[in-house]
Amino acid sequence: MNNLNKYKDVFKECFNVTEDQLNETLVYNSIEEWDSVGHMAMVAELEDVFDIMLETDDVIEFSSYTIGIEILKKYDVEV
């Protein structure tokens, strides 16, 4: 599975969203599931899937589906 599909799967699994919701409008708190608890679960899942450890500053900055893709580049994960 390529990184994009892995990335999408994390969002689908953590936030119970569908493929068509995975775009720039998917941002923190835009859906009920993406609250602070959901955010930490998503971060932990990404860390597991890509074997990385996000810095706290990046956890805070990770405010949308698209920004997340940029943040992962810092950890040598090209989505």
Added chain:
Amino acid sequence: MLLSGKVAVITGCNRGIGKAITTVFAKQGANIIACARKSTVEFESYLTNLQNETGVQITPVYFDISKEDEVKLAIKEIRKLFPTIDILVNNAGIAGDTIYQMTAMETLEEKMKVNFYGPFLLTQYIVKLMRKSTAASIVNITSIAADDSYKGMISYTVSKAAFNAFTKTVANELGSANIRVNAIAPGFTETDMVSNAVTNEEFLTQLQSHLALKRLARPEEIANSVLFLASDLSSYITGQILRVDGGFFND
């Protein structure tokens, strides 16, 4: 055994209360990541003997909790060892103090870094590793000094009071993730830290006269209280600061 199969991260394992917690947890079946600032022959030997005696896995991880970079490296090491953590005991701390009007900002910063900022950061990362635990528990070692007033302990007291507030707030935030957060506030305990920090023998004698049990705590008595909060025996307790002080009544 109360902690059979669980994985515990304990800081400040090389002496006093931390060493007692490590011993008690190992005897209760926990696999332990034993954190300390630096390796010594004595500490390594103690861990090896304890591991042989109990059959649990004990792995030392060395870092200075006051240094952010070292904490982050330690987390990476811990994550490689055990991707899921069940218990975190934030025990590492320093005492030794001055009266308020004679306290330099450096002294306050030093206490805050070791007693509060370091555990704050470590917990932030360990919580992410607790997500898959079925019964996660964080136990912070604070102090009765956070509630009581002792002249000449300003920076220590302030750092531990912050840790108590942290305990309650984080318990509130992490409850929905099924992570419990509590604190043990020990009274004066028979440790090197107390004997080094409290050089006034008269103070300790007078203090004990105010204690219902008329003696200082033994480290293993504090450790047993930590065991209670770390184990499933306290599964409905979170956000609490438990004083373990021998019954301190100022009469």
